[in-house]
Amino acid sequence: MRTGRTKRYAMSALTIVLSMTMVAQRADKEERRAQLESKKVAYCTERAGLTPEESAQFWALRNEVDEQKKALMEEVPRRRDIDPQTASDDEIRSAIKKRLEQHLKAEQIEYDYMDRFMDIVSPRKFAMILKAEKEFKKEVLRKLGDRQRSPEGRGGRGSNGFIDER
Numbered sequence: 001m002r003t004g005r006t007k008r009y010a011m012s013a014l015t016i017v018l019s020m021t022m023v024a025q026r027a028d029k030e031e032r033r034a035q036l037e038s039k040k041v042a043y044c045t046e047r048a049g050l051t052p053e054e055s056a057q058f059w060a061l062r063n064e065v066d067e068q069k070k071a072l073m074e075e076v077p078r079r080r081d082i083d084p085q086t087a088s089d090d091e092i093r094s095a096i097k098k099r100l101e102q103h104l105k106a107e108q109i110e111y112d113y114m115d116r117f118m119d120i121v122s123p124r125k126f127a128m129i130l131k132a133e134k135e136f137k138k139e140v141l142r143k144l145g146d147r148q149r150s151p152e153g154r155g156g157r158g159s160n161g162f163i164d165e166r
Contacts, residue, residue, distance in 0.1 A: 040136050047132035048125045057120045058129070065113050069106045076102050 045055045076098045084092060118126050 036140065040133065043136050044129050044132040047135075048121070048128035050121065050125060050129075054121050054125070058117065061113065061116060061120065065109060068109050072105055072109070073102055 041055075041059055045059075050058060076095075082092055082095045087095075114126075121129070
């Protein structure tokens with residue numbers, strides 16, 4: 001009888017610890033995402049030479065666009081959510097088609113906001129921001145790839161705002 005109670009307490013404690021760990025990991029992931037977004041904003045702002053006023057207005061509008069696109073993309077299951085081994089051809093075709101339609105709608109959102117962006121910053125600065133965003137993403141992906149291939153596994157954050165190459 002006592003052994004059963006001890007096992008239940010141990011299982012309860014284990015469940016609580018695992019739950020706390022999962023919550024902490026989720027919070028850490030969100031914090032890292034927010035830090036990376038802040039670094040992207042700073043990088044793009046500097047590269048495009050935005051004034052503080054332009055930066056505040058531009059990134060507020062950019063966040064609005066990103067939220068709309070995120071909500072749009074969450075409406076449809078991702079392709080990886082469909083198991084090609086068990087799903088029918090029609091289910092796979094439908095999922096891929098819906099996802100591609102969502103991507104087109106996301107691009108339409110970008111297009112619809114283009115004039116509003118260029119009311120805040122010049123077309124030249126807007127183009128420079130778009131270029132800087134691509135550069136930033138490419139650099140982050142390269143650093144992540146380097147980090148995954150390195151013998152140590154994970155690198156730290158570097159003084160350059162990206163991930164250290166170890």
